[in-house]
Amino acid sequence: MKQKQIKKYTSEEKKLFEQFVKGIESLPKVPCGEPYDVSDYDKKNQKVLQEIDQNRNHPWIKEVWNVNRNTHLDKPAIKYRGHIFTYRDFFIQSYRYAKALKANGVKKGQEFVCCIENVPEFPFLMGAASIIGAKVNLVSADMDKEYLKEIIANADAPYIFVSDKNFVEFAPTLKEVDSNKKVIILPLEYSLHGDNLYRELTEKYYKLDQVAFEQAKQEISNLVDIDEFLNSGKSFDDAKVFESTGLNDEFTITYTSGSTSSNRPKGLVHCNRSYITMGRYHDPKLSGIPSMKDRTMLAFVRTMSDTDFMSAVSDLFLQSGTTAMEPINDSKFVLDSIAMNKPSVAITSRSVWLDVMKRQRSEPRYKNLTFDDLIAPMCIGEPLDAGEEKQLNRWLRSMKSGVALTKVPIACMSLAGGDSEHGGIFLVMYRAYQAPKMKLFGIHEPAGMGTYGMVQVKALRPDGTHCDLMEPGQLVANSPCTMEGYRNNPKAEKEFWITDANGKKWANLNTFGYIDRFNNIYVKGRMNLSKGDIPNYQIAESILKDTKKIMSCEVVNSEVDGEPVYVAHIEPQIDTSFDEDKVLTGAALRCRSNFNEDLLNRLYFRIHSNEESFELTPTLKRSFKALTDEGVSEKCKLASDYLPKEKTSQSTRGKTLILKP
Incomplete structure (x- = not known):
């Protein structure tokens, strides 16, 4: 790997x-006035959570400094x-941006x-915002234009930072925001001073x-040069x-992945507590998970997602690890990025991993x-x-x-699991x-994920x-890492919080x-995407x-002549013979055995070739919207057609049986 320290x-x-040192060491040390409720925890975790409230009631960057x-x-x-930025560099640059923000009127809480x-x-x-007590709203340029305008209008500090890579796509929105908003363009290579050691690649x-970039700049009247902005903070x-x-x-406003349908993803508010607590529980003495100290994780998830900042930046910094920044969020580039950065851990969706595997096998280069260095490839999302x-x-x-x-x-x-609302609260190595x-212990399926003590x-x-144990239900979870709430979305807020039969309030995982x-969690299909009498995931597992x-x-789920049906989108195993009739007959028989024959008259099989695979969302997850929009096409085949005719039994309509795993 080509590598050198920046300067x-x-x-x-x-x-x-x-x-910076003088300022951060002068911050007051006071216990949290509204401590987290630990009444339902065991003594070990009560002690840890109480220690956080007692000794870590400070900004996120103070925790990074202490570690x-x-x-x-x-x-x-x-x-x-190819460049290295040390923790000293991080603190210097965070302070430099903080001074500029303060010099330009950004106040605590804005x-x-x-x-x-x-x-x-x-x-x-992020470090600068933490220093001055500001909040960062992390958006994506491909969100709905009117939605972005609302977000920008509601942000009470006037500055909008945008990467040059995103600027052309973001420009039509920026043209229509109030003139008091100031746009600062950050070139991808700004901190490298143009010295990209991997430019050719x-x-x-x-x-x-x-050309498009310069044209877009001409249409925006409220641009502020990044050097001018930073220089304004010197004095x-x-x-x-x-x-x-x-x-x-x-501290942050991030967004759900939007993988289900909308380009108006829900905004999530997280406090310092979320990041500081998650960092504390990454201590191997608490979690039993090896530390990332002096190891590298690839930061590949989009910055609009809380997963990126929490897992690939904050958790790394709070373990004295290294984050390898990757701005090219393209599954085609992952192999090259891993070769360049040599991470110990790389987190991305299974859809990306599958695409990467196919690409490596098919492209001679x-x-x-x-x-060699990738000790923990990890699926998320x-x-x-x-x-x-x-x-x-x-x-x-x-x-x-x-x-x-x-x-x-x-x-x-x-595998790591959870969601943007809860954080990465589940893990199985x-x-x-x-x-x-x-x-x-009689569990004949892939192991569930463990949880952290909080x-x-x-x-x-x-x-x-x-x-009961192993009984399917609606998963709910509480922890200090759960979001504070949705931004300006009372309907979603109401649906998020659930009260159980004992009167306890829980945060909904919607799965x-x-x-x-062993208290391992088996996370199955999204509840809001399963609209039939049989949960979609149970059919898929059969x-x-x-x-x-x-x-x-x-x-x-789909419809035929106004009647609800299921469509099973299937991709064959790679490098194996695939007798479609034989394989789908087996699938039909398993579904009949596990549920009923009536299901087969409402279930369609749709085969995807390994080359076609599945359409992805901008966040590089499998697009449920694309699959749903396809409906029942000419590529679909009714499952009941695959039943051996001599074995067809009388329909059991109305006697749906949902088996426990």
């Missing part, structure tokens, strides 16, 4: 660091295009907008359209930069690529079907994943290795009573699922039992 420190930077000030100031915090990619300026701006995937009084905020102060996991694990072994540490290729896929243990989870029946005897022939299956 030696100038006298100005040394002074900035001195003033790294003694041992990691000159260790890598950020990797970007909110500014960012539409930026995974570049070093992303954590710098990165420009194969992304190169700024200079600002250092004694007035830092603001004291606490655990319950709002990746023939000799290996993942989507379920991982058993057939998909089987194929990906086989591929990871061929890629020698993690051999720099393990010597032999033993790494397999790990190397899921395939948990199978023998699960089978000993997370409380239940599965609820429709009447609000708690489900089917169940819990085993079809997916044939992991030798079927890699993926997604079941969606």
Whole structure:
């Protein structure tokens, strides 16, 4: 890997660091006035959560400082295009941006907008906001135009930071915002001073359209040059930069992935508590999970998602790890980004991993690529079907994943779960290795995910009573990492909070699922996407039992002549013979056995080739909207047509049976 530190420190930077240290060490140390309710926790976790309220009631950046000030100031915090930014660099640049924001009138509690990619300026701006007690609203340029205008109008600080990569797409919105709003364009290579050590490679995937960019700039009258903005903060009084905020102060507004339907994703408000608590629980002594200290994670998720900041920036910084910034959010670029950055951990959706696997196998230039440093490839944001996991694990072994540490290729896929509202509260490392243990206790499916000690989870029946072990229900979870609430969306807010039969208030995960005897969580399909009498995930799991022939299956709801039906979108297993009639006959028989024959008259099979696969959303997850919009096309075949005629039995309409796993 090409790599060099960005530069030696100038006298100005040394002074900035001195003033940063003076300011951050002067923040008051006071316990939280409204501590988190720990009454339902065991003594161990009560003690941890009470310690957070007692000793960590401060801004996010103060927590980062406390973790790294003694041992990691000159260790890598950020990797970007062959350059290293240390923790000292991070604190200096955060303070530099903070001074400029303060000099231009941004006050504690005010909110500014960012539409930026995974570049070093992303954590710098987050650090700056934390220093001055401001809130950051992280948007995406491809959101609905009117929605973006509402967001910008509601932000009470006048500044909008936008990456040059996003500017052309964002410009039509920016043209129509109030003239008092100021737009600051951040080039992707601003912190590199044009010294991208991988330019030849990165420009194969992304190169700024200079003509369109300059034309868009001409149409925006309220642009502020980034250098001019930063220079304006040089003379600002250092004694007035830092603001004291606490655990319950709002810090970020991020957005749901929008993977289901809308380009008006719900805005989520998170406080300092979310990030500080999650960072604290990444301590191996609390979680049992190996630390990311001195290891690198690839930051590939879009910045509009809380997952990116929490998992790929905050959690890393609070473990003294390194985040590798990747602004090219394109599944076609992942192989090259991994080769450039050599991460220990890479988190992305199963859809991206599957696309990456196919690309590596089919493109000759990746023939000799290996993942020597990648000890923990991880799926997030989507379920991982058993057939998909089987194929990906086989591929990871061929890629020698993690051999720099393990010597032999033993790494397999790990999973993290939760959602933007709750944070990454579930995790299972190397899921395939948990199978023998699960089978000993009669659990014949991929292992569920564990939780951190600060997370409380239940599965609820429709009447609000708690489900028994392994009984499917509606998953709910509470933790200090749960969002404060939705932004300007009272309807969604009301649906998010659920009260159980005991009167306890829970945060809705909007998924089917169940819990085993080890308190592992089995997260199944989205409840709002399952509209039939049988949950879609149960039909999919029956079809997916044939992991030798079927890699993926997604079941969606549709209509035929006004009657509700199911459509099972199936992708065959890779590198295996696929007798369509035989495989679909087997799928039909399993569905009849697990449910009833009537289902087969309402179920259609739709085969996707490995080349076609599934359409993805801008957040690189499988698009339910695309599958639903396709409806029952000429490519669909009725499941009942695959039943052996001599074995067809009388319909059992009205006797739907939903089996427990």
